[in-house]
Amino acid sequence: MILVSRSRDKLEDLRSEIKSAGGRAEVFPCDLAKMEAIDAMAAAVLKKHGRVDILVNNAGRSIRRSVHESLDRFHDFQRTMQLNYFGAVRLLLLVLPGMKERQHGHVINISSIGVQAYPPRFGAYVASKSALAALSRCLGPEVADDGIAVTNIHMPVVRTPMIAPTGIYKSFPTISPEEAAEMVLSAVLTRNPEVSTRLGKLGETVDVVAPTPPRDDGGLPRLPGLPGWRGEEGEGEAGPGGDLAGGGGDGLLNEGDSLLRVGDLRAWPDPGSRGRRR
Numbered sequence: 297m298i299l300v301s302r303s304r305d306k307l308e309d310l311r312s313e314i315k316s317a318g319g320r321a322e323v324f325p326c327d328l329a330k331m332e333a334i335d336a337m338a339a340a341v342l343k344k345h346g347r348v349d350i351l352v353n354n355a356g357r358s359i360r361r362s363v364h365e366s367l368d369r370f371h372d373f374q375r376t377m378q379l380n381y382f383g384a385v386r387l388l389l390l391v392l393p394g395m396k397e398r399q400h401g402h403v404i405n406i407s408s409i410g411v412q413a414y415p416p417r418f419g420a421y422v423a424s425k426s427a428l429a430a431l432s433r434c435l436g437p438e439v440a441d442d443g444i445a446v447t448n449i450h451m452p453v454v455r456t457p458m459i460a461p462t463g464i465y466k467s468f469p470t471i472s473p474e475e476a477a478e479m480v481l482s483a484v485l486t487r488n489p490e491v492s493t494r495l496g497k498l499g500e501t502v503d504v505v506a507p508t509p510p511r512d513d514g515g516l517p518r519l520p521g522l523p524g525w526r527g528e529e530g531e532g533e534a535g536p537g538g539d540l541a542g543g544g545g546d547g548l549l550n551e552g553d554s555l556l557r558v559g560d561l562r563a564w565p566d567p568g569s570r571g572r573r574r
């Protein structure tokens with residue numbers, strides 16, 4: 297495995313973990329928001345190893361801020377695109393020729409459930425993830441005859457440092473990083489164009505059937521059991537940085553009283569459908 301992110305120390309820790317589990321890994325620290333750095337890193341990887349079989353575009357940054365609160369923050373839109381879209385595209389363009397030459401390869405994009413449900417206040421983030429997902433949908437058929445698979449993983453909310461600053465997620469069904477890793481593994485094994493949760497597919501369906509949100513529900517998709525569904529209150533006071541401080545009290549989702557159980561979210565792939573496109 298080739299491990300890439302900015303922090304060498306964290307990469308070294310992960311490398312040791314992989315090694316002690318019997319695997320092999322190398323670290324290539326790189327800021328994936330810097331195009332020249334990506335070029336240099338990819339050149340070093342290809343020089344040393346000759347090829348990339350599977351590219352996982354996982355590095356990402358999220359911003360939860362309404363457009364109205366972003367009027368003087370054009371850089372929010374630039375930063376999310378820079379890492380989540382342009383960084384991933386740059387790397388993709390560098391490894392794709394080798395995959396085509398070998399007639400084998402796999403590109404896996406860690407997209408978001410937000411791309412399926414368009415939650416308010418995540419415009420900058422969801423737009424950047426949507427751009428990558430859209431490019432990949434177009435690319436998939438182009439490279440299929442070259443033995444290259446392209447997968448978008450519509451990741452649900454995962455308990456990682458990314459969601460720590462966002463208080464409302466304490467009331468949102470989440471999966472663990474280990475379960476998220478299983479979704480990535482599922483993509484590697486099935487090479488399906490899409491790996492999704494039932495919650496995400498439900499969000500997509502709701503968006504098709506009723507695309508106009510009745511109101512800003514605090515950044516959550518309008519799904520059964522979540523605030524905003526059937527008019528429950530889901531809004532709280534805006535805290536520092538535009539985040540929800542403490543959320544909306546009674547209106548928030550609790551695992552026990554929701555129409556949607558955390559177990560439903562985890563039910564991927566659908567029983568009996570492994571290997572089928574979802």
Ligand SMILES: NC(=O)c1ccc[n+]([C@@H]2O[C@H](COP(=O)([O-])OP(=O)(O)OC[C@H]3O[C@@H](n4cnc5c(N)ncnc54)[C@H](OP(=O)(O)O)[C@@H]3O)[C@@H](O)[C@H]2O)c1
Pocket residue numbers: 300301302303304306326327328329353354355356357358379406407408409451452453454455456457458459
């Ligand atoms: N957590 C969720 O609920 C959730 C939901 C849907 C989708 N996702 C997506 O899942 C992916 C992983 O998210 P996460 O939750 O693990 O986020 P995270 O906890 O914030 O971790 C982000 C990872 O990306 C790396 N990274 C950030 N900026 C980078 C840069 N400029 N160059 C290179 N590496 C960089 C970080 O390492 P360094 O800081 O060391 O560089 C870190 O390993 C992201 O694409 C995210 O959008 C997450």
